[in-house]
Amino acid sequence: MTELILHHYPTSPFSEKIRLILGYKNLPWKSVIIPMVMPKPDVVALTGGYRKTPVLQIGADIYCDTALICDVLEHLQPTPTLYPAPGKGLERILAHWADNTLFWTSMAFNTQPKGMAQMFENAPPEMARAFIEDRKAMSVGMARLRPADAAAAYKSYLRRLSDMLDDWPFLLGDAPCIADFAMYHPLWFTRVRTSVLAGILDATPAVLEWMDRMAAIGHGSMEKFSAAEAIAVAAASTPAPLHDAHDNVFQDEHGIPLGSRVQVCGESFGPEPSEGELIAATRMHYTLSRSDERAGLLHVHFPRIGYQLKAVAPA
Structure with missing residues (x-):
């Protein structure tokens, strides 16, 4: 498994949610401390605009919003589960x-x-x-x-x-x-x-x-990492293929075909949009492909719930 890089700051409550889950699942992780307020040039280099905290990076894949990050961590380490049956x-x-x-x-x-x-x-x-x-x-x-x-x-x-x-x-x-x-x-x-x-x-x-x-669950095994090192990891990596069964099922709610230039932004808090090519729109999430001069080719992932998808008009 490629290393988990969490972009966060110590007093961020949503980051504490993910830090504890990493500890609960005994997943080692690298810690990149980011600014509490804008500007956040290194975060935006990875996300293309999204600036809420935290962000999870796995190679050249960037996961936004803790709801999606939780699903990613569950997939990587199913036990102990975050979603026990039957509830x-x-x-x-x-x-x-x-x-x-x-x-x-x-x-x-x-x-x-x-x-x-x-x-x-x-x-x-x-x-x-x-x-x-x-x-x-x-x-x-x-x-x-x-x-x-x-x-x-x-x-x-x-x-x-x-x-x-x-x-x-x-x-x-x-x-x-x-x-x-x-x-x-x-x-x-x-x-x-x-x-x-x-x-x-x-x-x-x-x-x-x-x-x-x-x-008492704690944060598990953490190693300090710099933003420059995280961007270098992204630049040296290739985004993972969209191999999950649900990743290959296009769920069109907007009349926007795959391959379109789009923006994704939060419905309310954190309205800054991320822009890229829509390469996945499944029942659970959106994925944008975008390039950054420092970080290279990236796949940026968002949950559907809480986010808006909009087509970008041709220039």
Whole structure:
């Protein structure tokens, strides 16, 4: 198996989701630390525009969005599974809710003034301003909860998570599944990054105990790697063939044939598009072929859910 290269930064909650899964699956990985805000020239060299965190690189294949990254890691290392039977559908739906509702509720709570003050207490004022402006650019048009409304919802969600832990050490059974990893990372940010606000967790001790069990999984075997080294790996590699059975089934929902010049972008958060030739549009994902002067020929992969596909008009 080609080495796994994770482009991330330490305080990224979605990166913590993937770091824990790498540890759970005992997959060794290389760590490339990327900027928290734009510009991100080395990331964009690989993705063509996508700039959310994290990104998984395997040779010249670039995987965007943690929902897709989880599927890739499951394929590479099926055991222990992230999607145990018979509840695979429920597990995925709960994970999607966690990534798109629980996450934004927690972050609206975490980024109230006390939380922001702690996040940037040792940083120059311009860093906090740059972070705020960067995230505004990524969330144009998104509805955001006010901190007080977020606090009320967050407390309710924590009680419901506690209820799920009445009979099991993990949310849906004796072992963690994708729902555990997806629900853990927003709470991890509260507990670790904005600990001044972590008292909200104290009313649900079962959730805190579950978080301890999740944290104990660890990040596995990691080796530091540079962005320049990662780009050199891409340039020296050839994208993997689209060999999976589903990769060869074209599912056309847009009237855009394979081989077309297209853009893929997020539906809401992170609207920056990646552009390339559409070489796969399956039931689960899109794949674009693109070239970069430093990284060479790349295949950039996106999940269908949460992303928009658009044809690029001829010049």
